[in-house]
Amino acid sequence: xxxxxxxxxxxxxxxxxxxxxxxxxxxxxxxxxxxxxxxxxxxxxxxxxxxxxxxxxxxxxxxxxxxxxxxxxxxxxxxxxxxxxxxxxxxxxxxxxxxxxxxxxxxxxxxxxxxxxxxxxxxxxxxxxxxxxxxxxxxxxxxxxxxxxxxxxxxxxxxxxxxxxxxxxxxxxxxxxxxxxxxxxxxxxxxxxxxxxxxxxxxxxxxxxxxxxxxxxxxxxxxxxxxxxxxxxxxxxxxxxxxxxxxxxxxxxxxxxxxxxxxxxxxxxxxxxxxxxxxxxxxxxxxxxxxxxxxxxxxxxxxxxxxxxxxxxxxxxxxxxxxxxxxxxxxxxxxxxxxxxxxxxxxxxxxxxxxxxxxxxxxxxxxxxxxxxxxxxxxxxxxxxxxxxxxxxxxxxxxxxxxxxxxxxxxxxxxxxxxxxxxxxxxxxxxxxxxxxxxxxxxxxxxxxxxxxxxxxxxxxxxxxxxxxxxxxxxxxxxxxxxxxxxxxxxxxxxxxxxxxxxxxxxxxxxxxxxxxxxxxxxxxxxxxxxxxxxxxxxxxxxxxxxxxxxxxxxxxxxxxxxxxxxxxxxxxxxxxxxxxxxxx
Ligand code: ADP
Numbered sequence: 001x002x003x004x005x006x007x008x009x010x011x012x013x014x015x016x017x018x019x020x021x022x023x024x025x026x027x028x029x030x031x032x033x034x035x036x037x038x039x040x041x042x043x044x045x046x047x048x049x050x051x052x053x054x055x056x057x058x059x060x061x062x063x064x065x066x067x068x069x070x071x072x073x074x075x076x077x078x079x080x081x082x083x084x085x086x087x088x089x090x091x092x093x094x095x096x097x098x099x100x101x102x103x104x105x106x107x108x109x110x111x112x113x114x115x116x117x118x119x120x121x122x123x124x125x126x127x128x129x130x131x132x133x134x135x136x137x138x139x140x141x142x143x144x145x146x147x148x149x150x151x152x153x154x155x156x157x158x159x160x161x162x163x164x165x166x167x168x169x170x171x172x173x174x175x176x177x178x179x180x181x182x183x184x185x186x187x188x189x190x191x192x193x194x195x196x197x198x199x200x201x202x203x204x205x206x207x208x209x210x211x212x213x214x215x216x217x218x219x220x221x222x223x224x225x226x227x228x229x230x231x232x233x234x235x236x237x238x239x240x241x242x243x244x245x246x247x248x249x250x251x252x253x254x255x256x257x258x259x260x261x262x263x264x265x266x267x268x269x270x271x272x273x274x275x276x277x278x279x280x281x282x283x284x285x286x287x288x289x290x291x292x293x294x295x296x297x298x299x300x301x302x303x304x305x306x307x308x309x310x311x312x313x314x315x316x317x318x319x320x321x322x323x324x325x326x327x328x329x330x331x332x333x334x335x336x337x338x339x340x341x342x343x344x345x346x347x348x349x350x351x352x353x354x355x356x357x358x359x360x361x362x363x364x365x366x367x368x369x370x371x372x373x374x375x376x377x378x379x380x381x382x383x384x385x386x387x388x389x390x391x392x393x394x395x396x397x398x399x400x401x402x403x404x405x406x407x408x409x410x411x412x413x414x415x416x417x418x419x420x421x422x423x424x425x426x427x428x429x430x431x432x433x434x435x436x437x438x439x440x441x442x443x444x445x446x447x448x449x450x451x452x453x454x455x456x457x458x459x460x461x462x463x464x465x466x467x468x469x470x471x472x473x474x475x476x477x478x479x480x481x482x483x484x485x486x487x488x489x490x491x492x493x494x495x496x497x498x499x500x501x502x503x504x505x506x507x508x509x510x511x512x513x514x515x516x517x518x519x520x521x522x523x524x525x526x527x528x529x530x531x532x533x534x535x536x537x538x539x540x541x542x543x544x545x546x547x548x549x550x551x552x553x554x555x556x557x558x559x560x561x562x563x564x565x566x567x568x569x570x571x572x573x574x575x576x577x578x579x580x581x582x583x584x585x
Contacts, residue, residue, distance in 0.1 A: 237418025
């Protein structure tokens with residue numbers, strides 16, 4: 001955050017302290033101004049102004065501060081520092097880099113009132129200009145490039161609120177983020193660093209209908225419930241159902257250029273796990289460290305609830321910044337329930353009228369504002385970029401009827417419902433195929449048809465139909481047992497079992513199975529489909545169902561996932577299935 005250097009305008013004093021909520025007297029402030037509270041200067045944000053009393057939510061632990069201590073107003077909204085250096089960094093909820101704080105304090109547990117700029121101010125970056133003197137640039141236009149990490153070229157853009165004009169001077173070479181790299185006839189100078197208020201979406205020309213999938217490498221997601229680049233998705237699930245593993249798989253394999261991982265966990269160790277794990281991970285497409293395209297925002301354990309809100313906004317603003325450069329960004333928020341609980345706590349301290357289950361009436365609006373910042377955009381500079389937003393939801397007891405899940409459902413277009421029963425049966429990813437959905441399916445079909453195979457939609461529909469039929473048959477089986485079913489229905493159950501075991505299940509911890517390309521996803525379905533067709537022909541020819549299901553080849557269906565040379569494996573397997581079944585009649 002960048003308020004440190006701002007001149008402090010007005011002083012007030014603390015009137016009362018209630019957890020993360022502090023009221024102040026005599027403070028001349030506007031809504032959402034950033035203030036420093038108490039002798040220690042804890043960072044907070046104005047959330048209510050009434051007569052002479054200003055209410056502030058404080059982003060740091062407030063114990064030990066009390067009435068009559070000073071409250072200083074910066075007169076600036078909560079903003080993030082944007083520029084090279086955002087990637088490969090782990091931040092806390094108010095964009096303080098954890099490693100720098102650790103150095104300052106000698107421990108990973110943050111002290112209060114410690115401040116640090118969001119991006120390193122002393123580091124020199126090699127700036128390569130892409131404009132020359134005499135060029136005319138407008139706000140949003142690219143003026144140069146910096147190699148931010150081994151994976152990502154950082155485009156230096158004219159800030160959105162600039163007037164723009166003719167380039168009067170260009171500096172190439174090594175600069176810090178605060179030094180001027182390009183000067184304009186408008187008397188404006190461009191530096192690599194810019195600030196942006198977190199609650200304000202960065203401008204764009206237009207939000208377009210997304211037409212490209214964000215490939216996740218997870219069969220059930222790409223195959224049945226795809227999310228678009230620029231799309232929104234929710235992953236609700238009870239504890240232990242696989243939310244974190246799914247989010248990690250997405251962070252690792254999603255074909256986005258940039259990953260922003262926002263962790264607003266409640267328990268400290270949830271976040272510690274992410275902080276320890278991520279720097280170890282490798283980007284499978286480049287072999288570079290995954291962190292080279294990732295920015296992590298972690299609400300650490302000693303940050304109070306209010307900071308969960310700033311985490312989410314900081315994350316989406318950083319995402320928009322890279323979108324403006326023309327990148328596809330995927331933002332993962334884990335978990336939005338913790339953010340909603342923070343809203344509930346603050347709201348109750350403000351004695352606002354509670355809505356459903358004590359959540360404030362504006363819960364739905366806040367969630368919507370967040371997800372609305374996702375999308376596939378035409379940027380101000382004419383490039384296209386996207387922000388995909390994927391939020392985990394942790395409903396207490398796994399009950400999806402609670403307000404956070406329900407309000408999220410109304411907004412997002414992809415719903416990946418994790419299921420405790422499936423997790424218990426070790427069916428992973430435990431995404432319930434009856435409850436999950438994607439509203440992007442049809443609009444993404446042309447992409448899959450063009451890039452994978454023409455009959456992608458038909459194959460998917462075939463799989464969905466078989467799984468639906470299985471659900472209905474299972475109800476009968478529960479009543480009368482499998483043997484009471486007619487042969488054709490017994491065979492359908494067998495086909496469905498292969499769909500579940502070799503198509504829907506995927507082992508995140510197997511080196512090959514962990515990622516499945518859309519081609520492999522498609523071929524997996526066609527292999528099972530082939531078994532289905534050949535099996536029903538055999539049945540029609542009078543072969544008993546026991547013989548059909550007992551051929552040698554079919555168990556090999558379940559090993560498709562772990563095959564590296566899957567094309568040959570699947571082709572041979574299809575042949576063998578056909579031959580063995582045809583030999584029976
Ligand atoms: P949550 O975040 O919902 O509490 P986790 O993501 O930690 O749950 O998952 C719990 C456990 O389930 C993991 O430790 C792992 O053993 C198993 N698991 C989840 N997803 C998968 C997967 N795709 N493949 C294999 N195992 C999985």
